[in-house]
Amino acid sequence: MKGVGTVRTSAIRQALILITLAFLPTLGEAIYFRNKVSWQSRLSASEVVSVDQVQRWGDNVMWTDARPAAEFEHDHIPGAILLNEDSWNELLPLFLEQWSPDKRVVVYCSAQSCNASAEVARRLREEAQLKDNQGKNCVFVLEGGWEEWLKTR
Amino acid sequence: MDFSLRSVLYRIVALIVGGIFIYAGVIKVMDPIGFARDIDNYHMLPWVISVRLAFYLPWLEIFCGLAVLCGLFYRGGLLILNALISIFIIASIVAKARGLDITCGCFGQASKNLSFAWHLTLDFVLLACVIFLWLSDRRQSQPGAASGALALQGSHGVNKKL
Numbered sequence: 467m468k469g470v471g472t473v474r475t476s477a478i479r480q481a482l483i484l485i486t487l488a489f490l491p492t493l494g495e496a497i498y499f500r501n502k503v504s505w506q507s508r509l510s511a512s513e514v515v516s517v518d519q520v521q522r523w524g525d526n527v528m529w530t531d532a533r534p535a536a537e538f539e540h541d542h543i544p545g546a547i548l549l550n551e552d553s554w555n556e557l558l559p560l561f562l563e564q565w566s567p568d569k570r571v572v573v574y575c576s577a578q579s580c581n582a583s584a585e586v587a588r589r590l591r592e593e594a595q596l597k598d599n600q601g602k603n604c605v606f607v608l609e610g611g612w613e614e615w616l617k618t619r
Numbered sequence: 620m621d622f623s624l625r626s627v628l629y630r631i632v633a634l635i636v637g638g639i640f641i642y643a644g645v646i647k648v649m650d651p652i653g654f655a656r657d658i659d660n661y662h663m664l665p666w667v668i669s670v671r672l673a674f675y676l677p678w679l680e681i682f683c684g685l686a687v688l689c690g691l692f693y694r695g696g697l698l699i700l701n702a703l704i705s706i707f708i709i710a711s712i713v714a715k716a717r718g719l720d721i722t723c724g725c726f727g728q729a730s731k732n733l734s735f736a737w738h739l740t741l742d743f744v745l746l747a748c749v750i751f752l753w754l755s756d757r758r759q760s761q762p763g764a765a766s767g768a769l770a771l772q773g774s775h776g777v778n779k780k781l
Binding site for chain 2: 503
């Protein structure tokens with residue numbers, strides 16, 4: 467009787483078996499997604515840019531501020547446009563009015579540890595489907611965010 | 620409570636809990652990157668761990684849900700689910716206390732619009748159900764009573780009688 471064996475096995479032993487079993491499909495899925503996931507950082511290296519790099523790009527850059535509106539109004543990178551997740555639906559049309567495929571979008575939030583810029587950049591790529599004239603990615607996240615930009619001002 | 624009524628209730632709760640975790644797991648298996656972002660939004664683990672957990676946890680949920688549903692490795696499944704829900708409740712409260720605007724990610728995109736209060740209520744209800752199943756099974760697994768898969772089979776027999 468299979469059930470009697472189950473009853474006798476301790477809960478911890480059963481849990482360990484389940485924990486081990488779950489690794490098998492995980493491994494298969496991880497192999498399937500191996501080239502689609504950034505394993506070391508939330509953003510892949512090609513999606514992050516430094517302040518120096520953006521300055522080398524010249525004028526065809528559209529700074530995008532993903533911080534809350536109050537912080538944007540207090541101070542922001544000259545020429546930056548506000549686009550945060552709090553007012554996404556209202557701000558996105560204003561953003562798209564000013565964007566053109568020849569412009570590179572650089573999104574920033576408060577500091578290295580914030581996620582807002584990564585989320586806004588992701589939504590611009592996936593929802594608004596922003597791409598440059600060659601169909602390549604044109605949305606980047608500023609490494610270090612606003613804090614990093616202040617150091618170079 | 621009448622034994623047969625208790626058995627039927629026990630069976631229904633097991634079906635609901637198992638079904639919920641299988642559903643939650645399958646949804647997340649289909650979008651591991653989205654789930655990795657949801658874990659990362661808690662700001663508790665580095666990305667390298669978040670992304671690996673995002674691949675592993677949904678499968679663990681599915682296996683535990685199946686265990687509760689089928690009765691095989693039943694108590695082990697309940698033990699893990701208990702731990703998972705408890706950790707999640709603590710993580711949610713800590714994240715909220717730190718002022719983070721988090722999405723629980725429990726059911727992928729389907730849970731994006733759930734408020735924090737609803738997340739927490741759902742988790743506490745699930746925790747109560749898992750504890751109920753654990754205690755019921757413990758009571759029934761005492762000498763002279765069936766346990767785990769046997770208890771479920773027993774309740775099934777009761778259903779037929781009813």
